[in-house]
Amino acid sequence: MELLAMTTLSDSPVSLNPADRLKTPEAAAFLGLEPITLRCWRCAKTGPAYYRNGKRILYEVRDLQKWLEARRVTHEEVPL
Template sequence: MADTTNNLPPRYLRTPEAARFLGLSGRTLEKHRYFGTGPAYRRIGGRVIYSVDDLQAWADLGTKHSTSDPGQNDLLPREGSAFAQSRK
């Protein structure tokens, strides 16, 4: 029998499930999406979905090893986002 475990499609979550995955409120995740500071997302049929891999990668951006770590990898607005434009 062939191993099909590697042939599974990526897992996608809608906003409420993605927020729970990250330990955030749905509203917080929506604000990150609006300001361009959140994880990558897709819009399919008017619905917003997030890849589990994208959520994990975004969460990993905030990894620190001590409170004295410099501000590297802080979650900043994406270049060209409405929020980044308003901050100029």
């Protein structure tokens, strides 16, 4: 499955593969957040999964998608 995402660097659609890895600013743009939010979540041990290689932090697109999907809210009635 191919995804299109807007990046704050170019403001033009970018084709993303679920296995692609994004740096913090790109991942934040994908989620509609500021990069500092992802940094704070990493310190708090929350937020989407990520890879750390030395000082380099990378987020896999499929992990960002899973993280978003887990927070999806539907307004269906719950049976009593």
